[in-house]
Amino acid sequence: MFHQMVRSLALGVALALALPVAAGAQAPLPDLTLEELMALDAGQVYGASERLQPVTEAPASVSFVTADEIARFGYRTLADILRGVRGMHVSDDRNFSLLGVRGFGKPGDYNSRILLLVNGHRVNDTVFGQAEIGAEFGMDPATFERVEIIRGPASSIYGDSAFFAVVNVITKKGASIGGGTVALEAGSLGTQMARASVGHAFGTGVDVAMSATFEQSDGVGRLYFPAFDTPETNNGVAENLDGERVHQFYGQLTYKSLTFTAAYGSRRRTVPTASFNTLFNEQQFPEQTTDRHTLLDAEWVRLYGETRLSIRGSFDRFTYDGTYPFAGEGTGPARVLVGVNSVNGVRWTGGVRVTRPIGTRQTMIAGLEYIDNVNQDQESRYIDPPFVLLDLDRRAQQTALYLQDEIKLASWLIGTVGLRA
Amino acid sequence: MTMPCVRVVEARCLRLIASIVLMVILRPYGVVTQEVTGPALTAAFLFNFLKFTTWPQDVLPDAAPLTMCVVNAPAIGSALTGAVKGRVVAGHAIRVAQPTDDAALRGCHLLFVSGPRPAALKAIGVVRDTPVLTVSDLQGFTTDGGIAQLHLQQGQLRFAFGLDAVRASRLQISSKLLALARQP
Numbered sequence: 001m002f003h004q005m006v007r008s009l010a011l012g013v014a015l016a017l018a019l020p021v022a023a024g025a026q027a028p029l030p031d032l033t034l035e036e037l038m039a040l041d042a043g044q045v046y047g048a049s050e051r052l053q054p055v056t057e058a059p060a061s062v063s064f065v066t067a068d069e070i071a072r073f074g075y076r077t078l079a080d081i082l083r084g085v086r087g088m089h090v091s092d093d094r095n096f097s098l099l100g101v102r103g104f105g106k107p108g109d110y111n112s113r114i115l116l117l118v119n120g121h122r123v124n125d126t127v128f129g130q131a132e133i134g135a136e137f138g139m140d141p142a143t144f145e146r147v148e149i150i151r152g153p154a155s156s157i158y159g160d161s162a163f164f165a166v167v168n169v170i171t172k173k174g175a176s177i178g179g180g181t182v183a184l185e186a187g188s189l190g191t192q193m194a195r196a197s198v199g200h201a202f203g204t205g206v207d208v209a210m211s212a213t214f215e216q217s218d219g220v221g222r223l224y225f226p227a228f229d230t231p232e233t234n235n236g237v238a239e240n241l242d243g244e245r246v247h248q249f250y251g252q253l254t255y256k257s258l259t260f261t262a263a264y265g266s267r268r269r270t271v272p273t274a275s276f277n278t279l280f281n282e283q284q285f286p287e288q289t290t291d292r293h294t295l296l297d298a299e300w301v302r303l304y305g306e307t308r309l310s311i312r313g314s315f316d317r318f319t320y321d322g323t324y325p326f327a328g329e330g331t332g333p334a335r336v337l338v339g340v341n342s343v344n345g346v347r348w349t350g351g352v353r354v355t356r357p358i359g360t361r362q363t364m365i366a367g368l369e370y371i372d373n374v375n376q377d378q379e380s381r382y383i384d385p386p387f388v389l390l391d392l393d394r395r396a397q398q399t400a401l402y403l404q405d406e407i408k409l410a411s412w413l414i415g416t417v418g419l420r421a
Numbered sequence: 422m423t424m425p426c427v428r429v430v431e432a433r434c435l436r437l438i439a440s441i442v443l444m445v446i447l448r449p450y451g452v453v454t455q456e457v458t459g460p461a462l463t464a465a466f467l468f469n470f471l472k473f474t475t476w477p478q479d480v481l482p483d484a485a486p487l488t489m490c491v492v493n494a495p496a497i498g499s500a501l502t503g504a505v506k507g508r509v510v511a512g513h514a515i516r517v518a519q520p521t522d523d524a525a526l527r528g529c530h531l532l533f534v535s536g537p538r539p540a541a542l543k544a545i546g547v548v549r550d551t552p553v554l555t556v557s558d559l560q561g562f563t564t565d566g567g568i569a570q571l572h573l574q575q576g577q578l579r580f581a582f583g584l585d586a587v588r589a590s591r592l593q594i595s596s597k598l599l600a601l602a603r604q605p
Contacts, residue, residue, distance in 0.1 A: 028504075029461050029462060029464070029465035029504065030464070030465050030468045030469075030504040030505070030508065032465060033469070034466070034469045034473075034598070034601055035601070037462065037465055037466060037469065037578065038577055038578065038579065038601065039577065040462065040577065040578070303560065305538055306537055306538050357536075357537050359537065
C-alpha cells in the first residue's frame with residue numbers, strides 16, 4: 001500500500017511538473033532579468049491605446065486574450081476564447097453559439113446585447129444586431145492578435161448592443177505573422193482543417209497580412225433526442241446531421257497611418273435538433289443554415305501630440321440562408337414542404353473620432369458617426385408550391401454625435417460620463 | 422487511453438485518481454492569466470535599469486540610498502514601491518518618491534514621468550543634463566530630451582535611449598543595457 005502511495009505521489013508530481021506554465025509567472029517580476037521581462041507578452045496588460053495605459057486604469061473590468069494564449073489553448077472559434085474568460089458562459093444549440101455575461105444571457109437571444117468589434121469596428125449585423133461568435137463569426141482565431149473583453153455598458157461611444165460587454169477582436173498585422181505558415185489538421189468526428197497564412201512588414205512602412213482557412217467537420221454521427229423517441233422518427237436518433245463547413249479569408253494592408261482590412265467568412269451548418277417544428281432526421285432536405293460575413297474597413301490614424309484623430313470608413317455585408325423541412329400534406333414529393341429564410345444586410349459606416357487627455361485626470365473622447373443600413377432585407381418562402389410568407393426590404397440611416405469623459409477621481413475610483421445623440 | 426475507471430473502482434483506479442488530485446493540488450498557480458499588470462511590468466523594467474546604471478560618486482556615494490521618483494503615474498508609483506521593497510542594488514537601499522516640487526525632483530536618481538506631455542516635459546526640464554535617469558512611456562520622449570523611452574513592439578515592452586541625453590547626464594549606462602534597446 002505504501003509503495004502504491006509513493007508511486008502515485010511520484011506520478012502526480014511528474015504530471016504537475018509537466019504542465020505548461022505561463023512564461024515567467026512563477027517568479028516575482030522584479031526577480032526576472034530584462035531579457036525575460038522583454039519576452040513577456042505585454043499586449044496582455046496594455047490596451048490598444050497608443051499610450052501604455054495600464055489595465056488597472058481602464059474604466060471597466062477588462063480582460064485580454066493574446067495570440068499566444070489562443071495558440072497555447074488551441075482555441076478554434078471566438079466562442080472557445082470567450083468560454084475561457086471569467087464571467088462569461090457560452091451555450092451551443094448545435095446551430096449557433098450563445099454568449100452569457102455575468103449570469104445574463106438568454107439562449108436564442110442572438111447575442112444582440114453584446115457588441116462585437118473587429119479592430120474597433122462594429123460587426124453586429126444590421127438586421128438582427130447579433131454578435132455571431134462560433135465558426136459563423138467568419139474569422140479564424142489564428143488571425144487574432146488579441147481579443148479585448150470590456151465588461152459593462154459602453155453605449156455612448158459604440159452605440160447600441162454595448163450593454164453587457166464589448167468584445168474587440170484585434171487582428172494580426174503582417175509583422176506578427178512574420179513569414180508564411182501552412183497548417184493541415186485532421187481529427188475525430190471527421191474534422192479536417194487547412195490554413196495558409198503569410199505576412200511581412202516591409203521597411204518602407206508597408207505591412208501585408210493574408211490568411212485563408214478551410215474547415216469541415218461531420219460532427220456526431222448519431223445523436224439521440226429523447227423527445228423524438230418514436231418508431232416514426234428513427235427512435236430519436238438524428239443520423240449524420242451535425243456537420244459544418246467553413247471558409248474564411250482575411251487580409252490586411254497597412255501603409256504608415258492607413259490600414260485596410262478585408263475579411264470574408266462563410267459557414268454552413270446542418271442542424272440535427274429539428275428546431276422550429278421541422279421534420280426530425282430529415283435526410284433529403286436537411287435543416288441547414290448558412291451565414292456569410294463580408295468586411296471591408298479603412299482607417300487613418302494620426303497623432304497630434306497627445307491628441308489621437310481617427311477617420312474610418314467601412315462596408316459590411318451579412319447574408320443568411322436557412323432551409324427548413326416541414327411536414328407536407330401528401331406523399332412522394334409533397335411529403336416535405338421546404339421553407340427558406342433569407343436575410344441580406346448591407347451597411348456603410350463613416351466616422352471621425354478624437355481622443356484627448358485633459359490634465360492628468362481626464363480623457364475626452366468625441367466623435368461623429370454616420371451609418372447607412374442600405375439593405376435590411378428579410379424573406380421567407382416555401383419552394384414547392386412557391387409561396388412567399390414575408391418579403392421585407394428596408395433601409396435606415398443613422399447619424400450620431402457622441403462625447404465621453406473619463407475622470408479619475410481617486411486612485412481607486414474612475415467616473416465615466418457619456419452622451420450620444 | 423481506454424477508460425480504466427468505468428467497470429469497478431479498484432486499486433489501479435484509485436492510484437490514478439490520487440495522481441490527478443495531486444496534479445491539481447501541486448499545479449503551479451502560474452497558468453492563471455493576467456497576474457502581470459501593466460504597472461508591475463513597468464516597475465520591473467525600472468528596477469532592472471538600476472542594475473545597469475552607474476551614478477557619479479557625488480550624487481550617489483557608496484551605501485547611500487537610491488531614490489526612484491514617479492510623476493503623474495500613481496499606479497506605477499505604488500507598483501514600484503511594492504517591487505523594490507527590501508531590495509538592495511549595488512549596496513544601495515531603494516526609496517520610492519512621488520515628488521511634487523522642483524527641489525524634490527533634483528533629489529531623484531531615476532525619474533519616471535507619464536501623463537500629459539507638457540507636465541512631463543516640465544518635470545524633465547528641471548533635471549535636464551544632470552545625473553538623473555529619466556524614463557517615460559510618452560511617444561518621442563528621447564527626441565524631447567529624455568533618456569529612456571518605453572514602448573510596445575509587437576505586444577512586448579521595449580525601450581530606447583536618447584544617447585545625447587545619456588552623455589549630457591554623466592550617467593554610465595552599461596553596454597549590456599544599450600544592446601537590448603530597440604528604436605520605436
